[in-house]
Amino acid sequence: MEDTQNRKKIPMRELEKLTNLTRATINFYIKEGLLPPPEKSAKNMAYYDEAFIEKLRFIEKMRKSEFTLNQIKRLIRYDPNTVNEFGLQILESVNRLLPLEGAEAPVTKTQIKDIGFNDEDLETLIKMRIIISEDKNDTQFPAYSLTVCRFVKYFLDLGIPIAVAKDILGKLKELADLEKNAFINYIRSPMLDSNVPQDAQKTEVRKCIENISGLLPILHLQFIKLPNEDFRRFDDEACR
Template sequence: MKMKELEKVTGVNRETIRVYLREGLVPQPERSGRTVADYGDQHVEAIRAVRRLQRENRLTLAQIKTLVTGSMTEKRINESAFDDLETLVSHRANSDQTPVLLKTLVGQYPKAIEDARTLCEIGIIDITDTAHGEALSVTSAQLVSIWGEMRKAGFNETLDYSPEVLGHYIDASEFVGRWEAKTFLDHVEGRIDVNEAARMVEVAFPLMLNFFGLMRRRAFFRHVEAIQHEREIEEPTLGRLPK
């Protein structure tokens, strides 16, 4: 398709599309001549992904570019954003650009390579070998970056913390994820169309992540208090964590 049709399909004007192209967030078009550019489904998907990231997650183009490289931003990102980020990376990869190179995380997180390999060994992420070096998906890079932030907060070898402790999340996430998937399909399959189901999932995911997060937080402090109480009976000098 030509630019005029691309504008119509995406609802985005050509000036904005050209900005996306210039910033490297949308792959370059196929060119059959010096002034003839052809666009396809990958361009439509990439443009729509950028627009959703801007509108639904209030991200700037600079923040989107940062996240696509696997680095973190100061802005809290909803889990729902990562499907769109993966879409952008997949189209970059199809344009002979790699996913997030593991070595690019080392500047911000010195232990990134070590942590990524540990997370890979316990089954949380996958590492891909490319011509440019070991690489991660955007989601996997974000998981490594999150542990890097945990290290900065003090969760490190000094307190015998390593990424291996995250293995406990594997079974828990699989259990919750499978239950949610089955429950959702049991309620909607055959009752609503695919587009409506997709819309519901987009709305529900961030809401239920917040819901579960609040329940976890409440459970954490309840168990901290209970465990401390048990230990105080045996060891009265143990201090209490502030709530």
């Protein structure tokens, strides 16, 4: 059992400096049940420890990844009866990073860096061919590069190595190629051969995209769903 006497006691003013969070934000997380109440001294002073800081950082990382407070609370206090609903909510958070449509114009290094990458990160993305330049000077990239980089940044913020994110992107591209070929061969080509009006073609294209986009998260959830004991172990580790 941990010796509470040996834990470093951190006052609120120091906690604010260490986490770059305001007193109001920290107290809000405590009030919402995301964090435990602080230890109080005989002088009615509140103190916190390093475990508290780690929980704060975990919460902030989830918030920056667009998870809601309710989702974070379920991550910290996992309820196995809500796995399907909770899993779908998380997938919806991820899907918000992947817009259905994007600009066709090429994007620049500055636009990619604005997502949250520095120069070194950008060079790594280029070297690993996660993004591929449209010119010899690496100044312009295809429009979809923004979506790819948002995806990679999401994984990096969660502590997942860039090489793993690249592997996942590769598999997603393989899946997208299969879907595209199936769509062209069995949906688009018959419509063109039948002289379907252009507006009707666009409607059918959008319906197909929306249906596939709606089904994939459900399949994804079913494939990655962990046994309850794995979630409990994650819950225990997150709350330490």
